[in-house]
Structure formats: structure tokens, C-alpha cells
Amino acid sequence: MSEALRPVFAPWNDPDEKPLIQFKNVTKRFGDFTAIDDLTIDIFEREFFALLGPSGCGKTTLMRMLAGFETPSEGTILLSGQDIAPIPPNKRAVNMMFQSYALFPHLSVWENIAFGLKREGIKGDALNGRVDEMLRLTRLERFEKRKPHQISGGQRQRVALARSLAKAPKLLLLDEPLGALDKKLRQDTQFELMDIQEKTGTTFVIVTHDQEEAMTVASRIAVMDEGRMIQVDTPARIYEAPNTVYVADFIGDVNIIDGRATPSGEQVQIAWGEGMSDITGTTDASFEKGDQVHLAIRPEKVSISVEKPDDTPNAFQGKVVDIAYLGNLSTYHVEMPNGQIIKAQSANTRRISRRAITWDDTVWISFTATAGVLLKR
């Protein structure tokens, strides 16, 4: 199937699509502290929506408001068009997977999963069938009689997931679900989560501080800071087209170059240091002459070479002060004449002894006019 024919999942772009969750000017205060500040966002069905940000940015508070453990100080939250503020957590079609898993230690795996179903009055064959289905979905059939302390961390995580999916909620909230797992297990589980989400068609909202995780699983990421959503976009756009220095810096590695703009035709000239030629960049935004501008450019888009490259608009000479060797890549820290360090990344296509560039070498770094993003703030 060619790219053009494969349907792209983007309900946020569809004007006919009605959102599952709507936050309308929601503010949440704890005493003097404002955790969520006038937040408005729509989340659509079948999305895997990630709330990403540092500790204290409000992502967990947002999720707890969806679950019903906190109520907004101002504003409304709608679930399928209904105001959910008066509905207590035990009556919402929302389930949560806790960071600590919160498995009931006195109940077996089977009973943990059946817990929510029993509260609805489901009994007998219907109950058994559903629990078995969940056990199969999370590959836990062998452990159904065990208690939480008798299984491993990864298995407990799956029990927590099965338990929260058992009632087939419209919305599933995941609070840093993979934090306690080691890296390899985390990666495997990320794909499992995406699989399960697609299979069950549930809307997932995940809270995480791990940007790699957000980039991997999410259909859209909301980068948050101090109670606000700074940017809400697909992972690709967040990475390639951040709207602020904050977002650019938060996701992945980035070079931020500050300078003064001088628009020239379609392009913008950026003066960024004494005695250094201007950087040429392109942008969709409009800048006035003399505007403060930030150029965000990813290290992998900065080439490094021993000789000066021709026909690249931006080429600057500098000295290698540090090399971070990561096995598959190397990141070179190159010091510019004005003292700023630019990071250039390249794949290690040659074995270590044969590499041309090493510490203290004089090198040329270069990038195209479209390689970076020009940001106002």
C-alpha cells in the first residue's frame, strides 16, 4: 500500500469529528499554587494522547481530574459531551492504571482483574469469559492464581493494565506506567501497549516524563510546563517543528543559536556573533529587522567535515572540544569563534581507528537553510 493511500489517523484535523474529551478553560488551584492554568484542549477517540513535561508541570493533576480524584477550580471538563465534574470516580467510564500499579495484595491476579467487573454485578460465565479474555490479551494465563508479591514487576504491570481494561472503559489513563521497568522491557512493553490500544480501540491518555516513550507511543503529544500546554502536535511535528525553545529543548537534543534577524526576501539572515558570517534560514513566521530570534537545529542535521564544504549556505569553522561516542553515533562538540558550542552528530560509518576527526581538530560544521527552525521565543 503506498503512502498516499494509507489512511492517516488524524481526527484533530477533521472538522466533523467530535472529541471524546473537552477541557474548556480549566484551572486548578491548590491554595496559592496554580497547577493547571486556563487549559483548553480536545482529545479524540482512539487517540494515544501523551502528556509530557517535567515534574510539577501539572500533567498528573490533569489526569486525576479526568479520573475524578480532583475537581477543577474553574472551567468544565466534558466527556462525550457531558460535564463529568459531578460524577464521582466510581461512576465514570474512565479507568486508571496507577504508577505504583496499586494491585490489591490480598487478592490473586484473577481476582484483581475481576474486581471492577464484580462491582458492576457481572457474574458467572460472563465474568469468567471477560477475565479470561483479559488474561489472554496480556499473556498472563499462567499466573491467574498467584498473588501480586509472587510475580515480577513486568507481570504486575500487565495485571494492572488488564485490570484497568477489563471494564472496557471509553478512556484509559496511564500514570507513568513504564517507569519501573528496565529499558529493554520498557521498549517491548511500549509496542505492546500500542498494539492493545489499537486492538481494543480505547482512547489512551498517558502521563510520562520520558520523551522517547512519548515519541514512540503517542498519536499526539502535549508538551506541558507550569500548568499550560505549550505545544500539542504529532511526534513528528513536535520534533521537526517545535513552536518554542522550551519544546525544542525538551525533546531530543538541539542546538539553540540566538541572534538578530534581518529578513531578505524569502530567507532570514541571522547575525549571531562578532566576526562570523550570518546564518541563512527559512521560516513560515515573519520577522522584522532587528528582531531577537532563536534558531533551533538538531545535531543530526549539522554535518561535520575536515574540509570546507561547498554550496552549503551555512558553513563555519571551529575546534572539536569533546566527542560523545554512543556506539552507533558520535556527537561532536565543536567550539565556535564566539565561544558557543555546536553539537554535530554523525553515524559512525567507519570503525574507530579509521575515523578522520578527533579531539582538538579544526573542522567545518555546516547545515542547509531549511535545516533549522526559527523561533521567536
Add this chain to the structure above:
Amino acid sequence: MRRLTWFNTTSLTLGFAFLYLPMVILVIYSFNSSKLVTVWAGFSTKWYGELMRNEAFLDAAWVTIKVAVLSSTFATVLGTLAAYVLVRAGRFWGRTLFSGMIYAPLVMPEVITGLSLLLLFIGIGLDRGVMTIVLAHTTFSMCYVSVVVSSRLATFDMSLEEAALDLGSTPFGHFVW
């Protein structure tokens, strides 16, 4: 954020009122100028005065203080030792019995401990006096000490001890400090 329901607040208030009311009443009535327990006849501190002049009371108070100081000291030492043994000594012959002897006095009815110790003292010909009271109190008090200390000891950060040892203190020295 924990919220106290009306049920919880009532439980707390009534519960502590129940626990403390008798003591409060006792204190109030100790200022009762009437000798009768139940009739209030005016505020007076005369009973305290009489207490100070009553030889028998004062002697008894002095003995009580002596017993308390001695038995609590011995109990703390022995109890801490016992706690250390329980938590750190690992396996040894008769460990179950030892552990049983630490927990049993906590629940043993006082008649039985009293009776058995009395018969012991008579049997070995020890005259009853301050010493025998101290011995008896020490014995069951050390169990309380042991239970409290061992629970703390169990959660003690071993690395602190290891750091001390690493810096040169002897095993006993580091225990003290």
C-alpha cells in the same frame, strides 16, 4: 488530601473523651474539699497538703521511684540486648524458645507472672523487698523494650553500621555510638 468525615471526628472526640474523662474527673475531685468521693463541697488543696505530711505515702513514693529507676534501667539494657539478638544473631540453638519467651510476657495475665515469681522467690528463699520487685518488673518490662527496639532495629540502615566499621570503630564501639 485526607478529609475527616463527621464519623471520624466523632470517633476521635468520643474515643479520647472516654480515655481521659476518668483521669480528668479524678484530678478535679482531688481538689474537692469534701471527703466524700461524689459530693462536691468546694475547691481545696488540703488533700495535697495532707499527702505531703503523710509518712507512709512518702515512703511508698520513694520506694516506687527507686523501683522504677532500677527496673527501667535494667529492662532497657536487657531488652536492647535481647532485641539485638533477635534481629542480628541469626540462627542459634533454642531460638524459637527465646523468641517465645520475649513475646509471651506481653500477653501473660499478671496473676500468673506474679504468682510464679512469688513462688520462685519463696522457693529459693529470697526475702521479698525492693529487690524482688525490681527483678519482677525488669523481667516483663524487658520484653516491651525488646519488641519496640527490635522493630526499629529491623529497619535500621545497615550501611550506617558498615560505614562506622569501615572508619575504624570496633563492633561494640559502633553499637554504642
Add this chain to the structure above:
Amino acid sequence: MRRFALIAIPYFWLLALFLVPFAIVFKISLSDIALSIPPYLPQLDLAKGWEGFTKFLGALDFENFEFLMMDDLYYKAYLSSLKIASISTFLTLLIGYPIAYAMTRAGEEWRPTLLMLVILPFWTSFLIRVYAWIGILGQEGFLNQTLMFLGLTSEPLIILNTPIAVYIGIVYTYLPFMILPIYSALEKLDNSLLEAAEDLGCSRITAFWLVTFPLSRGGIIAGCFLVFIPTLGEFVIPSLLGGSNTLMIGKVLWDEFFSNRDWPLASAVAVILLLILIIPIILFQRNEQKQRESEG
């Protein structure tokens, strides 16, 4: 060597002052009452050598135990004690659990104060606090005066010297013993478990019964043993508050020993009481061990 000394000191102390006395009680329970000092025969005289020892053993018998089985009083007293201890334990649980639960729901700043308030009664004289109840529960006592003053009753209630007074006294005395283990078990409860229960569809009350209560079971069991076992042998409270109507085995033992001066019979009563208590004590210790292990 040092390790041996460390273990030996508390070990031998407890052996000598806890275990050995029980052996002596048992021996005396097998003896006969006599007009001597001490008032029992036979007495072990090591000077008489092996022959003396065998004669000593020969003079021991189970007469006292036979008497206990036959006489109504003792059998009734044991049963009555079991009944009173069971009911008191249940009442203490009923009153103590809500208090312990409320303590865990209070704000963090309150905890140390509340804990102190629970522990403080331990530091006062148990005897004097029980005496206070005499003044409160009597016919002209504080309680009746208040009730009549408020107009709730027209005649004084007779509480003192009835089993009710004993229940009040026992619950009063042993309440902290019930509150502390339950509080400690509840405190360890992870709040997110309750949120998870609510999230999955429980109301507050259902969440309590399905999650909080079962998980506090260890504390409940510890608390119940801490009340039941000593209460079985209680004699101060029934003596002071219960009058002659309330029959408890502790009181019987006391009377046998001091009023009748029948040491061997009293010892036999004590031995039977101990036998009744062995199983609860072992269960108590097992529960404590389980609690310790789950903590570590």
C-alpha cells in the same frame, strides 16, 4: 565467644525468671497443702540425696487437678472468664477500630499528638484509673449524677458491681492495646489502593470493606490477642468493679492463694489457665512474626 555471651545474658535471665517459675508452679500444683512455711508438702531437700528425691516424687499427685474437675466453681469460673474475655475483646474492637481509623485519616500534623494521647494512659497508674471508675459508676457516682441532672433518668442506674462495670473497666484499660496495632497496620496502607478501588467502581464504604478492612487484618488479630489473653486472667478489674456477682478465674486464683492459703490448689488453677492460654499465645506470636516478615 562474645556472641555467646550476648545471647546468653538475656536468654538465661528469661529462663530463670520466666520459665523456671512455671516449672515451680507446676510442681507445687502437684503438692498438698500443709501447715508449714511454706505451706505445702513435700519440699525438696537436696541434703537428703537421691532417696530424698524419690520420696519427694512419690509424694506428688494430681489430687488438686481432680478436685478442680469435680468442683463446680472452677469450671464455671473458667467459662465465665472466657465469656467475659470474648465479649470484652469484641467491644474493644468495635470501639477501638474507628478510633484507629480516624487517627489515620487525620492530617499529618496531628499524628504525633494523637499517638501520644493514646500512649499516655500507659504512663499512668492502672490501679488508680480503675478506682476512678468506682467513683463514676457508683449509685451516687458521677455518671448517675450527670444523668439525673440532665433529666435522662429518674432513678440511679445500678452499674457498679455488675458485669457491665467489668466490661467498661476492661474496655477502658485495654483500649490502647487494641488501637495501636490497628493504627500501625492501617498506617501502612497505600492510599492509591483505595483510589484504585474507587476507580474500579467501589463506593467509599465498599472500598473500606473490600480493601482497607482485609488489609488491616494483621493489626486486628494482634489487637484482639493483646486484649483477650490478659483479660482471661484479669482479677483487679473484676474485684474492684465486678463485686461478688462476677466470676472470673483470676479472682478465684487470688482468693485460693491469699484467703484460703491453699497454694497447691491455686497453683493448679494457674496451670490450667496457662494450658488454656498456650494456644492463643502461640497464635499471637505467629501473627507477630508474620507481621514482622511482611514489613521487612
